[in-house]
Amino acid sequence: VLPRFYAPEADPAAASVRLPDDEAAHLTRVLRLTAGARVRVFDGRGHEWLASVIDATRAAVRVELLETAVAAPESRVTLALALAWLKGDKMDDVVRDAVMLGVTRIVPLLTKYTEARPAAAASRGRRAERWHRVAVASAKQCGRAVVPRVEEPVRFVDYLDGATGALRVMFVEPSAGVGAAVDVQTLPRADAVEVCTGPEGGWSPDETAAAARAGCTLVTLRAGTLRADAVPLVALTAVRALWDDL
């Protein structure tokens, strides 16, 4: 199995592509590869190539694209995850797992009971950059040639306003007593779905009501109360399994 590198600037029309600094460091310092080594590169938008290292110096790594290669298959359903921003390093784990489970877009949500609430926009930007790196690392590991976009955190109400046409499925606690919530098994199939999951403290009643008004389908899991950071993985798995896509 050839090592894989993320080369967002890869262009089959160009003679070669330079790897980003992180990737170059991985190639030279961790894997100790040199000119002539065979590798795979992917552009994060679904394209993958067999490639050969041309130059591997401290300053830069350039590779030549030799031929197209087949990456891990993408989900047949366009999957997005909109999740309440979780505390500490939990977001890193969820981003990594969501990439493995095939999402193409991740939207961190600021909700009423979100416990992680960064004060400054600067801090948010650093977080988004970090999550992007986690997404790249996960795509490298799981064989996908698509690096999902991790968006800037948005308020849940603003997320609801920005409808995309996808089926929006909001996972709510059984104990929330939301009358309109259905079993996940009853979800209609869709070509595109956005899975919405709440924070450690749960959704507020206002939020579930607003989501229902905005056309979200509310779902409860009969399996009971799950940790907030386990719900995204369970929700994405359930949707893919039920839609014959796992």
Next chain:
Amino acid sequence: VLPRFYAPEADPAAASVRLPDDEAAHLTRVLRLTAGARVRVFDGRGHEWLASVIDATRAAVRVELLETAVAAPESRVTLALALAWLKGDKMDDVVRDAVMLGVTRIVPLLTKYTEARPAAAASRGRRAERWHRVAVASAKQCGRAVVPRVEEPVRFVDYLDGATGALRVMFVEPSAGVGAAVDVQTLPRADAVEVCTGPEGGWSPDETAAAARAGCTLVTLRAGTLRADAVPLVALTAVRALWDDL
């Protein structure tokens, strides 16, 4: 919502029950409850009661069982997880998640490529005790009155020898090139299922062959390569979702 405590010695025929030391410490030192407080207790075998604290001293906590109460519903399918022993704290996370997803039995497996390989039986015993505590904590959190049994680690070949009559489903990597593996969606329904998941280094060819000979159903996930510690959660979720039990 009343706080819940694990009282394995609870007996409706007795006037009161003493809580284990861990639980007593949680009641007195963390929650600072005193005599007269209303709580819930469960025996780990599916029974739950409304109860009242009789005595709460440093030495012991006793509660009186007042009436039976309804715990979170158990899975309709009897679920077990047999998983290759994972490195570091990953087992704790998997035990916690598996309890939330409704397993009644967890079997740590020693496999050919298991990286965590404790030398001494004493260390194994401490681990099993630790996992039991994790299982209790998870049951308390998710509302189950059943505390799954975490068994002593066994060699995979010995696990295969000890057939239980349950459908055994072994999750294998797509890249393992195991000819006989099917999609998870094709699994026949069963009343009892044991989900088997491999270590970081994957199953050995001998192990998949032995499992197939022993009657295990081999399954691959089209979603691609997942982290070893994510597979149990994904596998249990997929089975419950597909069998209309999530």
